[in-house]
Amino acid sequence: MSQLSEAIRQQAALWAVKMAERSLSDEEERAMTAWRDEDPQHLDALIQAQQLWLMLGALPRSAPADSSPNTPSSTVVPLPARAAVRARWRHWATAAVVLLALLPVLFLLPDPWLRWQADYYTAVGEIRQVTLPDGSRVDLDSRSAIALHFNDNERRITLLSGHAWFTVAPLSRRETRPFRVEAKGGITQALGTQFSVDLAGGGADVAVHEHSVRVSYKGQTLVLAEQQGAHYADNQLTRRPVAPAQFAWRRGWLIIDKQPVREAVAQINRYQSQTIIVINPTLRKRIVSGTFALNQPERAITTLCQTLGAKQMTLPGMTLLY
Template structure:
């Protein structure tokens, strides 16, 4: 794409805030929310009110299928004892339907219009550039590329990518993210956008990180990683290269990782969603190496080794409880 195109994305609440809004909406409709706590959440950030309004709008479109799902689940039992947990699981399904539809509705069209290369969920795609560089895109990733005479420019809209950049001092290689910029001449590094942060992990060469605010800058050495966030550039720290680059070998690698983080990672590679119904389960530790092209096997290993159960609500939703 050329420099005269507008790569900006529409201003809207980020995915994490939208997910919070959906959670509040679901709890309010189930009469399981503290009204004062909800009002405090609304007042804490002007984006919260906008996100809640979007969630309400989408819920109006999805309320009928959600009710049908709840009625189907509750209708499978005649005992009062079972109604409340099943209603809760159906509500979780409705929440995930809303989240999935909402995030697609808000983000995907704008990103697709601006992107040159996109991977779907579960895909991994290498891209060879004219200068000899290679970018490998992980699951659900979108980038735009502009190879100009005075510089090489990439914009990472979402997802994760591995960069193997060919040296060319006369044509700097820059990668822009919503949180800041990575600038190199020749190097190898991993870049991932998640939860409002851009994680940069360097294995070879040097990279300069520039935050979204003036004066925010950091140079990374091999073996160091840092985050670009709305608050600035984090201090450098060592990283586990085996774990960070595992996706290039089609692997998940977990070392005493909280279940909540493991589930979030598995969800990146699956068209459906796994949700954790009980907070007490979120900190259970998981260790192991699994295949990214078979997230179902990873889920089965987790349910076989941890003290929890899995209930499949639809073809796209599994609830851990």
């Protein structure tokens, strides 16, 4: 089967939603039939959309459209909705429409763009150390990227993605330029030798391992001493304790400590190409803990499913939890 375009997938998902929620009007039936018969790919996409809903358990268990050779190509079986499931269905359908529309490219588009911007970049599951022109060292977590902006006045690095640990070449007679890391609108300036910056949601986490740093964000400034941390996002800069889990990746481990499932899954996704997506909104809010080897991220998902009693469905490039 040829690659289905995003537009075809999205339109197929919308028709599947309408047919599941209610009977189509005569006008809608004619429009759906015309669209379906316009291109064989349209029928393929509609069948896939209906099958996905059924596998997720979001629809009544009617038969999906059958594309077998014995079935006329013009036949698509509508999936009637019941009043008791309509409210729940609307939520699931909305999430599924997005998934179908983005299925071929979900989480893949940023990589070429990051590679183009970055001076150093790590692939999925890769952790590496790089030495900068000034002798500083940077440990890059999986799916991380940095860009260098060194000039006569400063040593500035932009953290484009992921998590980086900096061991800074100190100021000296020969090296007088300040060392700064820019991330999500904030600047962390080294006043010592070791610190880390981690992009987190719409902001960043900063942790100091040796000596101190100055963090500036939206007109606010904090000086952090050894074993102190800060988080900035949404126009706020706040202190926060440093947890061992923040550095476990350098030893090959992922530590999840009383975090919502949505955050735990976001961390696991850093280390594998099979993207995990949590469909069930209630499940995303559940709190979980655990310690997992980074070279076996699939075990983390298996453990989460067993602990939460969740189901999973594997699709090309992604696994859905619900």
